[in-house]
Amino acid sequence: MLCFYPSxxxxxxxxxxxxxxxxLPQIADAGAELVGISTDGSWTHNAFRKxxxxxxxxxxxxxxxxxxxxxxxxxxxxxxxxxxxLVLIDEEGVxxxxxxxxxxxxxxxxxxxxDALSG
Amino acid sequence: xxxxxxxxxxxxxxxxxxxxxxxxxxxxxDLACPHCAAAWTRLRAEPIRLCFRHFPxxxxxxxxxALHAAAEAAAAQAEDAFWRLVDSxxxxxxxxxxxxxxxxxxxxxxxxxxxxADRRSDAVVARVRRDFESGIRxxxxxxxxxxxxxxxxxxx
Numbered sequence: 054m055l056c057f058y059p060s061x062x063x064x065x066x067x068x069x070x071x072x073x074x075x076x077l078p079q080i081a082d083a084g085a086e087l088v089g090i091s092t093d094g095s096w097t098h099n100a101f102r103k104x105x106x107x108x109x110x111x112x113x114x115x116x117x118x119x120x121x122x123x124x125x126x127x128x129x130x131x132x133x134x135x136x137x138x139l140v141l142i143d144e145e146g147v148x149x150x151x152x153x154x155x156x157x158x159x160x161x162x163x164x165x166x167x168d169a170l171s172g
Numbered sequence: 173x174x175x176x177x178x179x180x181x182x183x184x185x186x187x188x189x190x191x192x193x194x195x196x197x198x199x200x201x202d203l204a205c206p207h208c209a210a211a212w213t214r215l216r217a218e219p220i221r222l223c224f225r226h227f228p229x230x231x232x233x234x235x236x237x238a239l240h241a242a243a244e245a246a247a248a249q250a251e252d253a254f255w256r257l258v259d260s261x262x263x264x265x266x267x268x269x270x271x272x273x274x275x276x277x278x279x280x281x282x283x284x285x286x287x288x289a290d291r292r293s294d295a296v297v298a299r300v301r302r303d304f305e306s307g308i309r310x311x312x313x314x315x316x317x318x319x320x321x322x323x324x325x326x327x328x
Contacts, residue, residue, distance in 0.1 A: 067232060072314065074231040075230065105231050106234070164310070167177045
């Protein structure tokens with residue numbers, strides 16, 4: 054489960070990834086791995102992970118900036134960051150489910166992750 | 173699997189923490205959350221039937237699980253102690269460590285040995301987790317989060 058989010062350390066992203074952290078064991082039990090991705094650099098990611106005690110991998114879409122986010126249709130040109138989006142990719146690399154928040158300020162509940170994994 | 177899939181917020185039950193009279197509000201709260209603390213005084217003063225549900229976000233606020241367990245341990249001795257402890261915690265987020273919890277328990281007239289045992293018990297952990305998971309299933313993604321008439325109440 055790829056989790057695109059706008060920015061390390063922002064209040065909304067901190068809430069989102071903190072809540073997802075609380076259900077990481079259940080995501081693993083469902084046979085999935087949650088991986089965060091934003092346009093922040095790896096050093097910022099490391100600091101963010103330590104700050105919140107996050108155990109999930111955070112990928113850096115830093116250079117070329119937003120290239121991966123664009124490939125998934127998850128880049129917000131006006132923000133210069135990814136939108137808040139969830140993408141479920143199966144073992145063959147096929148995208149099975151996508152959720153894009155109506156605005157980056159809206160956090161997809163973790164329930165949507167479990168709905169997608171059970172669907 | 174499926175235990176954390178989407179489900180409507182559970183209606184208020186007999187073993188929920190409920191106070192006041194009026195329209196029902198179910199609040200998912202984190203006892204270490206400053207936004208919840210800011211909302212708490214207003215919530216307590218409103219003419220509502222307030223249901224408190226635990227939503228500790230441990231990675232963001234590492235003391236949250238201990239505070240929620242303490243509140244449940246207080247409730248095991250007296251429901252009024254639950255509310256007084258919550259009031260006390262939200263009134264002073266700067267004192268959250270174990271000695272501060274012992275001091276609060278003593279001030280509430282609780283049996284300290286029982287409080288200590290209860291707040292570390294599996295039953296208390298499960299009770300807090302039950303609320304947390306019901307919030308996850310209802311789409312709670314941060315605190316405070318409110319529900320009225322079974323629906324999210326984002327206007328509060």
